[in-house]
Amino acid sequence: MRIAICEDDLLHAQLLVKMIAHWQKTEEGQKETVKTEIFLSAEQLLCSKEESFSFDLAFLDIGLKQMDGLELARHLRAENEQIILVFTTADALSAAKGYEVDAFRYLVKPLHLEQVEEVLSQVCQKLQKSKKDALVVMYDGKMHRIWKQDILFLEANGHYVEIHTQEKVVRVRVKLDEFENQFSGLGFCRCHRAFLCNLYYAEQIDRDTIWMTNGVQIPISRSRQREVNECMISYYLG
Incomplete structure (x- = not known):
């Protein structure tokens, strides 16, 4: 401290x-x-x-x-x-x-x-x-606190990760893997190598796509379909 x-x-x-x-x-x-x-x-x-x-x-x-x-x-x-x-x-x-x-x-x-x-x-x-x-992340020259429950999904883009909330998109220089570890057990699912999705905001899910409440469609990679299914069962059925 x-x-x-x-x-x-x-x-x-x-x-x-x-x-x-x-x-x-x-x-x-x-x-x-x-x-x-x-x-x-x-x-x-x-x-x-x-x-x-x-x-x-x-x-x-x-x-x-x-x-x-x-x-x-x-x-x-x-x-x-x-x-x-x-x-x-x-x-x-x-x-x-x-x-x-x-x-x-x-x-x-x-x-x-x-x-x-x-x-x-x-x-x-x-x-x-x-x-x-x-x-707590540094963005646009300022420190920002982002509540995990407000995050819809995170998207890897080159050397950066874009954190999508309902109000804004925050871009930080970090690997998506680091966020995946921090969000373990909180209802977030790694459905694609470039996406980490908050299932709370998932409106519809099929074999290869997650439709978010804000209208964004997030792909589910073939290699992660089983992982997504297990994540859904754990999240919705406990």
Whole structure:
């Protein structure tokens, strides 16, 4: 888990680092490899833009000078929609604004170890669930979280895989085999060397074609017909 701390008071930032290190010694904390970085201003964090893509969690001081924590959060959310945002503030009333950017939690200063450890454990659980239920991919210069249940099918195209959902198509540079392993047991069927299909969205299936709910016809290769039949039986009959 990569954690960013954006706090213009270095002592407060260092105290939070110590609290995170203390949590790492707990039973739950030992399950996670944690890397923490301190940024003393919003501008400093945004200047390391290539790094901000990969943060899982950000502790942001709402009362930052120049660009405040709320505005920083808007920038981070625009670039990395799956980042978890936790605000720290000396003013409990200002914390309510955090929900404008889907803040996970807010902590009122002075920070207490128990509160920080509780947040870290909750974030850890959320990340583990997200890894099971969603894909996180880099597309068009941004990090995207795609819920597996929203994927109709995946199509290999050269060195890329196109992920088709009901709303968009996301193109990523990866092998289809890697996705097949991740989607094992989730109702996805490798019906062709170039296609991985979500049977939930299959409207009609015959010997050599799967008709999807969006009208797309996906071929079933002759060598995979038996595999598709077994996959269908497992999916529909349990």
